[in-house]
Amino acid sequence: MPIYDDEEELVKVEHALAKSSPLVFAGECRQLHEHLAKAAMGQSFLLMGGDCAESFKEFHVDTIRDTFRVLLQMALVLTFGGSMPVIKVGRMAGQFAKPRSEPQEEVNGLKLPSYRGDIINSESFTEEARRNNPWRMLDAYHQSTQTLNILRAFATGGYADISRLHAWNLDFVEKSEEGSRYRKLASKVDESLRFMKAIGVNTESATFKQAQFYTAHECLLLSYEQALTRQDSTTGKWYDCSAHMLWIGERTRQLDGAHLEFTRGIGNPLGVKISDKITPDELLEVIDNLNPNNIPGRLSLIVRMGADKLREHLPALIRAVQKEGRFVVWVSDPVHGNTIKAENGLKTRPFEKIRDELRAFFDVHDQMGTHPGGVHLEMTGKDVTECIGGTIQDIKVDDLNKRYHTHCDPRLNGVQALELAFLIAERMRSRTGLPPLFNDA
Ligand SMILES: O=C[C@H](O)[C@H](O)COP(=O)(O)O
Numbered sequence: 001m002p003i004y005d006d007e008e009e010l011v012k013v014e015h016a017l018a019k020s021s022p023l024v025f026a027g028e029c030r031q032l033h034e035h036l037a038k039a040a041m042g043q044s045f046l047l048m049g050g051d052c053a054e055s056f057k058e059f060h061v062d063t064i065r066d067t068f069r070v071l072l073q074m075a076l077v078l079t080f081g082g083s084m085p086v087i088k089v090g091r092m093a094g095q096f097a098k099p100r101s102e103p104q105e106e107v108n109g110l111k112l113p114s115y116r117g118d119i120i121n122s123e124s125f126t127e128e129a130r131r132n133n134p135w136r137m138l139d140a141y142h143q144s145t146q147t148l149n150i151l152r153a154f155a156t157g158g159y160a161d162i163s164r165l166h167a168w169n170l171d172f173v174e175k176s177e178e179g180s181r182y183r184k185l186a187s188k189v190d191e192s193l194r195f196m197k198a199i200g201v202n203t204e205s206a207t208f209k210q211a212q213f214y215t216a217h218e219c220l221l222l223s224y225e226q227a228l229t230r231q232d233s234t235t236g237k238w239y240d241c242s243a244h245m246l247w248i249g250e251r252t253r254q255l256d257g258a259h260l261e262f263t264r265g266i267g268n269p270l271g272v273k274i275s276d277k278i279t280p281d282e283l284l285e286v287i288d289n290l291n292p293n294n295i296p297g298r299l300s301l302i303v304r305m306g307a308d309k310l311r312e313h314l315p316a317l318i319r320a321v322q323k324e325g326r327f328v329v330w331v332s333d334p335v336h337g338n339t340i341k342a343e344n345g346l347k348t349r350p351f352e353k354i355r356d357e358l359r360a361f362f363d364v365h366d367q368m369g370t371h372p373g374g375v376h377l378e379m380t381g382k383d384v385t386e387c388i389g390g391t392i393q394d395i396k397v398d399d400l401n402k403r404y405h406t407h408c409d410p411r412l413n414g415v416q417a418l419e420l421a422f423l424i425a426e427r428m429r430s431r432t433g434l435p436p437l438f439n440d441a
C-alpha cells in the first residue's frame with residue numbers, strides 16, 4: 001500500500017470517489033458469479049485478458065477496441081473449438097495499481113521510489129513524478145468510466161454481433177497463419193449459423209447480437225476500492241463497484257493481511273493468484289477465509305508458477321481442494337511465472353515457456369480428473385514486440401525495442417494470444433474426445 005504524505009489530500013480524494021457513480025452494478029457481478037459457478041462445475045471456461053498496467057498515456061478508443069476484438073476472436077475459437085461457453089473478462093477499466101519487487105529504482109546513481117502504476121505515481125524518473133499522488137485515483141476512475149462506456153457500447157451496440165465475426169480479424173493478425181486459421185474457423189461458424197437459421201433458430205436474438213463482457217483488476221489499492229464499495233439495495237450485501245471481479249495478487253494474499261480482510265467482505269466474485277510458494281494447508285485457509293460457505297463461482301484460483309513448478313506443486317494443491325470438497329475455478333496465468341530480463345535490460349517472456357506452462361496446466365488437470373477452468377493473460381490487440389518467440393512471428397531479443405510499449409510487464413500481442421487460444425481449444429477438444437480442429441495440432 002502506498003503511503004501518501006498528505007493525509008488530508010487523500011481523504012478529499014476518497015470522499016470524491018465515494019460520491020461518484022459506481023462503475024458496475026451488483027446485479028452484473030451476480031450474473032458473472034453465476035457464469036463462474038458453471039466454470040467451477042466444469043461446464044464453462046473463463047477467458048481473462050488485458051494489459052499488465054493500463055496507463056493514462058496509452059488510453060485510446062482504438063486500443064480498447066483492438067484488445068476487445070482479440071478477446072472476441074479468442075472467445076470464438078474457444079467456444080466453437082472447445083464446445084463450451086466462454087466467460088469474457090477484460091483486465092480493463094481499473095487495472096492500474098502495480099505491486100513491485102523493489103521499492104526503489106536506481107538510474108545513474110540516483111535512487112527514486114519505483115513506479116507503481118498510473119493510479120499511484122508517474123513513470124517519469126523525477127522526484128515529483130514518483131511521489132504518491134492521491135489525485136491520480138480520480139484520473140484513473142474517470143478513465144475507467146470512459147473505458148467501460150466504450151466496452152459496453154462495443155459489447156451491446158452491434159460490434160460484437162456474431163455475424164460480423166470476419167471483421168474481428170485485426171490487420172496484422174490477418175496476414176499471419178493464425179489469421180488464416182481464424183478465417184477458416186470463422187467460415188465453419190458461418191456455416192453453422194446458416195444451418196441454425198435454416199432450422200428456424202432466431203439468430204437475431206441478443207445471444208447472437210451481443211457479447212457479455214465483464215471487467216476485473218487486481219484489488220491492490222484499498223483506498224480506491226473501499227471508496228467505490230457500495231451496499232446493494234436489493235440484497236443488503238456490499239459490492240466493490242470498481243469492477244465485476246477482483247483478484248488478490250501473489251504478493252498481498254497474506255492470511256492476516258488487509259487485502260484478504262477487505263475482499264472477504266465484498267460480494268463480487270474473487271480471484272487469488274497463487275505461486276509455488278503456497279502450501280496446500282495455507283491454500284485451504286485462504287479458501288475458508290474467502291469462501292466459507294463453499295459457494296461455487298465465488299472463488300477462482302489463478303495459478304502462476306512456471307511449467308516445472310506447476311507439474312511439481314499443482315497436484316498436491318488440487319488434491320487438498322478435492323479432499324475438502326471445495327468448489328473453485330482453476331485458472332492458469334501462464335505469464336507471471338515466466339518473466340525474464342533480456343540482455344538489453346528489458347523484461348520479456350519467452351512464448352515457448354508460456355505455452356509449456358499452459359500445457360502443464362492441462363496435463364495436470366487431465367491426470368487429476370479436474371476441470372481446467374480458465375486462462376488469465378497479459379495481452380493486447382496491438383502489434384507489440386514485448387514477448388519473445390511464437391511459432392508464427394518468432395520475435396527476437398533484438399526486435400523487442402521496436403514496439404515495446406508496456407508500462408509494466410511484457411504482453412502477448414494479438415497473433416501470440418490467438419495462437420494460445422487455438423492451443424487451448426485443441427486441448428479442450430481432446431479432453432472431450434473431439435477430433436483436432438486442424439490436422440497439424
Ligand atoms: O504485474 C506484476 C508485477 O507488478 C510485476 O511483475 C512486478 O514487476 P517487477 O518485478 O519489475 O517489480
Ligand SMILES: C=C(OP(=O)(O)O)C(=O)O
Pocket residue numbers: 052099218248249250251273274304336
Ligand atoms: C501483479 C500481477 O500478478 P501476480 O500477483 O501474479 O504477480 C499481475 O497480474 O499483474
Ligand SMILES: [Mn+2]
Pocket residue numbers: 052336378408409
Ligand atoms: Mn503483470
